[in-house]
Amino acid sequence: MSTTTSTLPPEFQDNMESIRIMGFWIFLTTDLVLFGSLFAVYVVFRSLVGLGPTPHQLFVIGPVLTETLILLTSSFTCSLSLYSARINRVPGAIAWLIVTLGLGMSFVLLEIHEFASDVLNGHTWHQSAFLSAFFTLVGTHGGHVSVGVGWAIMLAIQIGLKGLTLTTRRKLYAFALYWHFLDIVWIFIFTVVYLSGIA
Amino acid sequence: MPIQRWTLHLLRLLFPPQVLLPDIVAIDIGLTVAVIVIGVYLTRTRRWGWLWHEWITTVDHKKIGIMYLIAALIMLFRGGVDALMIRSQLIAPNAHFMGAQQYDEVFTTHGTVMIFFMAMPMVFALFNATVPLMIGARDVAFPRLNAISFWLFAFGAILLNMSFSIGGSPSAGWMSYPPYSELLYNPGVGENYFLLSLQVAGIGTIATGINFLVTILRMRAPGMSLSKIPVFVWSALITSSLVLFAFPPLTVALGLTMLDRVFGASFFTIAHQGMPMMYVNLFWIFGHPEVYILVMPAFGVFSEVVPTFSRKPLFGYEAMVGSLLAISFLGYGTWVHHFFEMGAGPSVNVFFGLSTMLIAIPTGVKMFNWIFTMWGGRIRLTVPMLWQLAFIPTFVVGGATGIMLAAVPGDYQYHNSYFLIAHFHNVILGGTVFGMLSGMYYWWPKMFGWKLNQRQGTWAFALFVSGFWLTFMPQYFLGFEGMTRRMATYPAGLGWTTLNLWSTVGAFVMGAGFLVMVYNILWSRRYRDWDVTGDPWDGRTLEWSLPSPAPEYNFARIPMVQSRDEWWAMKQEGRTDEVKISATTVHPIHMPRNSAMPIMLAFAFFVGAIGLIFAWFWMAILGGLGVIAALAYGSFADYSEVEIDAKHVLQTEAQLGRVES
Ligand code: HEM
Ligand SMILES: [Cu+2]
Numbered sequence: 109m110s111t112t113t114s115t116l117p118p119e120f121q122d123n124m125e126s127i128r129i130m131g132f133w134i135f136l137t138t139d140l141v142l143f144g145s146l147f148a149v150y151v152v153f154r155s156l157v158g159l160g161p162t163p164h165q166l167f168v169i170g171p172v173l174t175e176t177l178i179l180l181t182s183s184f185t186c187s188l189s190l191y192s193a194r195i196n197r198v199p200g201a202i203a204w205l206i207v208t209l210g211l212g213m214s215f216v217l218l219e220i221h222e223f224a225s226d227v228l229n230g231h232t233w234h235q236s237a238f239l240s241a242f243f244t245l246v247g248t249h250g251g252h253v254s255v256g257v258g259w260a261i262m263l264a265i266q267i268g269l270k271g272l273t274l275t276t277r278r279k280l281y282a283f284a285l286y287w288h289f290l291d292i293v294w295i296f297i298f299t300v301v302y303l304s305g306i307a
Numbered sequence: 308m309p310i311q312r313w314t315l316h317l318l319r320l321l322f323p324p325q326v327l328l329p330d331i332v333a334i335d336i337g338l339t340v341a342v343i344v345i346g347v348y349l350t351r352t353r354r355w356g357w358l359w360h361e362w363i364t365t366v367d368h369k370k371i372g373i374m375y376l377i378a379a380l381i382m383l384f385r386g387g388v389d390a391l392m393i394r395s396q397l398i399a400p401n402a403h404f405m406g407a408q409q410y411d412e413v414f415t416t417h418g419t420v421m422i423f424f425m426a427m428p429m430v431f432a433l434f435n436a437t438v439p440l441m442i443g444a445r446d447v448a449f450p451r452l453n454a455i456s457f458w459l460f461a462f463g464a465i466l467l468n469m470s471f472s473i474g475g476s477p478s479a480g481w482m483s484y485p486p487y488s489e490l491l492y493n494p495g496v497g498e499n500y501f502l503l504s505l506q507v508a509g510i511g512t513i514a515t516g517i518n519f520l521v522t523i524l525r526m527r528a529p530g531m532s533l534s535k536i537p538v539f540v541w542s543a544l545i546t547s548s549l550v551l552f553a554f555p556p557l558t559v560a561l562g563l564t565m566l567d568r569v570f571g572a573s574f575f576t577i578a579h580q581g582m583p584m585m586y587v588n589l590f591w592i593f594g595h596p597e598v599y600i601l602v603m604p605a606f607g608v609f610s611e612v613v614p615t616f617s618r619k620p621l622f623g624y625e626a627m628v629g630s631l632l633a634i635s636f637l638g639y640g641t642w643v644h645h646f647f648e649m650g651a652g653p654s655v656n657v658f659f660g661l662s663t664m665l666i667a668i669p670t671g672v673k674m675f676n677w678i679f680t681m682w683g684g685r686i687r688l689t690v691p692m693l694w695q696l697a698f699i700p701t702f703v704v705g706g707a708t709g710i711m712l713a714a715v716p717g718d719y720q721y722h723n724s725y726f727l728i729a730h731f732h733n734v735i736l737g738g739t740v741f742g743m744l745s746g747m748y749y750w751w752p753k754m755f756g757w758k759l760n761q762r763q764g765t766w767a768f769a770l771f772v773s774g775f776w777l778t779f780m781p782q783y784f785l786g787f788e789g790m791t792r793r794m795a796t797y798p799a800g801l802g803w804t805t806l807n808l809w810s811t812v813g814a815f816v817m818g819a820g821f822l823v824m825v826y827n828i829l830w831s832r833r834y835r836d837w838d839v840t841g842d843p844w845d846g847r848t849l850e851w852s853l854p855s856p857a858p859e860y861n862f863a864r865i866p867m868v869q870s871r872d873e874w875w876a877m878k879q880e881g882r883t884d885e886v887k888i889s890a891t892t893v894h895p896i897h898m899p900r901n902s903a904m905p906i907m908l909a910f911a912f913f914v915g916a917i918g919l920i921f922a923w924f925w926m927a928i929l930g931g932l933g934v935i936a937a938l939a940y941g942s943f944a945d946y947s948e949v950e951i952d953a954k955h956v957l958q959t960e961a962q963l964g965r966v967e968s
Contacts (some may be wrong), residue, residue, distance in 0.1 A: 127448050129520045134551065138513050141555035145592075147557070149585060150575075156580035158573075233572045237580045240572040244563065262939055279942075 117194055119278040136289050138251075143293050145302060146245045153241035155304065163305030166226065172302045173290065175218050176294065177266055179253075182211035183291040190284045201280065202264050208287065209260035212253050219250045225240035244285040248298055252290050259283055281282065315853045321920065323495060325408060325475045335472045337938050364901040365553050366450035367859060369472055371457050373754055373861050374436030374950070376747065378461060379429040380825075382420050385468065387821055389417035394778075394814040398806050402797035409480035410795035412497070416471065418481030422597070423505060424464045429743040430604045431515055436754045438519060440850035440857060441764075443528025443866050448521040450899040451941070454842045456511040456518065458909030462507025466916055470500035474920070477501035480793065485575035485583040490568045496920050502565045503916040509554050516550030519543050526770055528849075530868035537848045537871075538621060541628050542607025545635045549600050552639070555812070558602070560586050568807070569922055584649060591642035599638040601735060603631060606673055607743020607776040609695050610751055613677050616692040617684025620872055621881035630669035637666050654714045663713035667706055674699060688763035689844070694745035697772045701737030703732060708783065723793075726786025736775060744771075744824075752838040756856045760836070763827035773822030777813025781806040847872035852886045854963045860896045860951055863888045863960050889967040896951045908937035 127191065142206045154163055158204040186208045192200030261275055267276050310551055315717065349355055362370060392413050396405050405413065435453070439446055447453050470516040477497040479488040502791050523544045528927045564586065566572040573579035575586045620625060643651060643659035648707060661711020679701065687690070708730040712718050752758045780845045785806050788796065797803055805878075850857075852874045866885065870876040875882050917923070960966050 127521060127525045130525060131449060131517055134517045134520055138517070138551050138555050145556045145559040145589060149563070149589075152585060153574075153582065156582060158578075158580040159658060160579075188842075199408050233570075235573070235579060237582060238564070240563075240579075240581070241573045244566065244572070244574075258935065262942060266943065279879055 117277070117281075118274055119281055120273050125274050125278040128278055129268075129281060129285075131277065132285060136285060139289070143245075143248070143296075146241075146248055147296065149158065150241040150245045150301065153237045154301075157239035158236035158238070161231055163238065163242075163301075166231060166239075166242075167224075167302050167305050169302065169306055171218055175222075177297050178211050178215045178218070179291055179294050182208045182215070183288055185211065186284050186287045190280060193267075193277055193280050193299055196272060197258050198267065198271055202267055203303055205260055205264045205267070205280075209257045209264070212257045212260065212287075216250055216254050219246070223247070245302065246297060249290065249293055252293075256283070256287055256290060259286070320496070322902055323406050323474050323475050325412070325495075326472055328409065332470060332778040333475075338472075343359060351466070355824075360901065363906055364903050365455075366446075366454045366899050366901060366905075368435045368447050368450065368453060368610060369754065369857060369859075369861075371453055371728050372432050372437075375428045375432035375456060375460075375537050376754070378464065379425050379432055379743075381429070381462060382425040383821070385584065386417050386425050387818060389420065391814055391818055393417060393704070394811040397794075397797065398811040399808065402796055405795070407610070409482075412471070412476035414793060415477050415480050415483075415501070416467070419467060419477070419483045419501060420464075421735075422481060422601070423508060424460075424467065425507075426601050426692040426739050427512060427744070428460055429747075430546070430601065430739075431456075433539075433604060433608065433743065433746045433750065434515075434519055434546075437850055438522065438543050439526070440753070440853060440861060441540050441848050443525060443849055443862060443868065444526040444676065445861050445865075445896065446517050448526055450519050451902050451905060452514050453518055454905035455900065455906070455908055456515040458906045459511030459514070459912060460508045462909045462913040462916075463504045463506075463511070465501060465934050466501050466504035466507065466913065466920075467513055470504075474500065482587075482594070484565060484590075485581075485586050486577050488564060488568075489576055491576070491713065495836075499565070499568060499920040502561045502568070503920050506558065506561050507909075507916050508913050510551055511909075513558075514553045515546040516554070516702050518547075520547040520551070523547070528862075528865050528868050530866075531873075535868060535871050535873070538610035538624065538627050539607035539632075539848075541603075541631055541801075542610070545631050546600050546603045547727075549603070549635050549638070553593045553600060556559050556589045558598075558740055559587035560593065561591075565919065569919055571740060573772065583645075585837040587646055587649070588642070590913055591645045592648055594641040594645065596635075597645055597905045598632060598731075598735070602738040602742070603635070604746075605698070605738050606631065608691075608742045608746035608749070609677055609698065611848065612745055613680045613689045614872070615749075615846050616687045616689055616695075617681045618845070619680055619684040619738035620678070620875075622679035622682075623672075624871065626672055627676055630672045633665055636881035637662060641666065644713055644718070648722055648774050653715075660713050660715045660718075664710055670894070689748075690741060690759070690768060691745040691763065692760055693768050694741045694748070697768070698737055698741040698745070701741065701772075701775070705733030705737055708733065711861055721786055723791055724786035725782040725790045725792060727783035728792050730761055731787065732779050732782075736779075741772075744768075748843070750850075752843045753850055753853075754843075754856060757831065757835040758833045758843055759827055761968055763823060763830060767820050767824035769820075770823055771817050774816030774820055775801075776820070777816060778810050779813070781810045781813075799960070842874075847875035849874055852877065852883075854965070858959050858963075860898055860956070862963065863956050864892065882968060887965045887967045890957060893953045893957050893960075895953045897948045897958060898951060900947050900949045902941070904937055904941040907942070908934060911937050 112126060119129065131200060157163075185204050187202050189204035189208060192198075223246075226239075231239055233243045263276070263279055267280070270276055346878050349358065360376065365371065380644075392405065393410070396402050396410060429749025435447075474496040477483070477500055479493055479498055479501070483498065483501055488491060501881075523536070523540055563572070564576040567574050567576060570941055573581045575581045575583045577583075582626075610621055610627055641659055641663045643655060644663045647656050647660070677695070710727070712721055712727065712730055748759055785803055788802050788806070790801075797807075838855040841854040843855070844851070847901075852866070853861065864886065866873065877885060911930050913930070914933060915927050918925070918927030918930050957966065
């Protein structure tokens, strides 16, 4: 084995694990196409407000900004977890993972709160095509984050039980990919849905 | 009496009048009897354990391929019965052996079953059966995921097939356009069955796409660069990547319709400014690539069959691969040709008309390359080759009528007429089905270890193909005469009567061809003609270097590939001993362990889907929890490999005569 390959993190040196990482990348591509389709639907539907509110009337920037900051921070803590794993520090990896999932959870809670207040104001997705598209696009992202939280919980337990094996390292790496991916999707939601809606 | 009222309500929900028609009840009874008989048989012969260990929990790509194939043939039967029902209704004017509602249900299930539950699994059957063998791999990249894909497909198929006895079949066509597919016009659970069954199977399809893409990119034997893989493997690679981009829009289209129907959203409703055209676009952004997903593997099969039975290398390998790539790329820019009439305006229509016509060019290249491969070759008219030869004219006609449809002003005339029906049957049957059957006859000995009788196979072929032409040629003319698709019945005196009669006769001839094929399979199984050489056709690619069927680890020794038709080269250069092992070169082999997790996971999806179909949300949540539990179980407890020790490998290979002395 040449010296250049040995500087790679362990999960890349193992052939099977690196194949799994590639599989995960390709899965993310399909998820990207999924979100792409939902974005296309949203962009077409955002002017179809029927008798319901327009984006401008509906959105409040404050909580959304908080959500954004939380998610961006969680991406950072997620990287810290991966970094700790790379320097072989199990407690650090777990701790930062827990911070990440905590932030993810608070993001989800804020989003639920936002949705709930919209619905309590009478703006269900039944009201217009725009609202349907809005709740679905943003909700699909939120659903992904919730899945990520569940995944992070199981991953933290697994790292606790098994330590940093090749497999748990690879899982942590895949989780980090997933989490950053959701962050990027959120940036698009933030600009395409919220900012351009409020403007 | 709340309990009584509740039971009554449940019974009405599960058994609405449309599932209590006499023919459906008769089929229900027949199916129940069949299930009981099979159950008793398995118990009597103590086969349950065998079924569980050898098949249900298997992660072996060869067995998964066989299961796909059997499922696809059963679905071909089911879809075929639907087709014969449709054709029987249309045999004469004013026939009413089915009511309009039942007729709608039958053509909807026919299309859905044929595309999603017959053609797709047939394609995946061949991928599973051959791709790892052709690239010198011991399995696919993710064996357990492969089993998950299969079981998701299987439960999806069960869901769709359940609908006609429990709750009612969907009736909005295989494309299921809103607003007709919306709750307002289409109450009941039938449409939900359609949405959820495709969703469940679709997840499995995406997973298969990922799996084969990674397998082909990363699991090839040393020396086998991408420029040396067989063209069938190229077709699998390109098909898989098409799946990845085509299926998510379908997921979205189906998902949004479900949100409308089950959760009261307003995507495609007319009220609340919903926009049905959005669905149509999403559906065809999936749908057009999907037709290429179906036909590329057939192109791949022919690119193996023709060289083998012409004893010549494939003419223009690079052009073959290049044209596959070109088709897959162009295939994304044509979807609007399915709805030129929706008023997008001339410039949009012209763009999509031209992009559609462009596809004919790479397709033509392929046609010529197959013909040039045969040119001057020593052709053997085996059953796989016969299917190939029948494919060429059939597909040319299908492609030419496709060009006619792509001419926008013309399409205003033919759209949704029987001309369209004839077009896509020409390409899907003449392309995909002929191709898959060719591949089935070709690789059958590799999959099962015994050959299919050629004479019976030729009869099945002759009946099927002549039935095919008889069925669909009249339909072009019916289209010209103004008969639109999806008519439950038609009046006399329009000049349609004779053409319809011939078409129906043709359909029954095709049905007879299918029966002969089934007989062919059963007969050949009874009087087995074992393939002891592993290379019954004098093949060219690596799968023929293995015994038939291949041992569970496929290759005792991973080959070092030097040329394109590696096995042919080995035979020419007298290097066939390279596949043998000896006591000094044998190594223990690691294989993935069987797992019950795939079927558990798929079952949880099934439960969740039923919950959504009937809007029993507690059940949907239960299914969701089941999915989480299965995934957690898979992640924590389940993962492991087994080691096949060197001695066992040596013994197995010795029995097959593959050990160097
Ligand atoms: C040269 C190649 C082809 C061309 C130019 C072509 C063109 C077209 C056009 C323009 C339509 C829409 C017609 C209408 O709705 O009025 C159409 C429909 C269709 N084509 Fe093709 N096609 C080609 C090859 C294929 C292939 C290879 C397949 C499948 C293996 C296929 C399957 C279908 C199906 C399933 C439909 C419509 C189904 C429906 O409406 O239910 N086509 N084709
Ligand atoms: Cu098309």
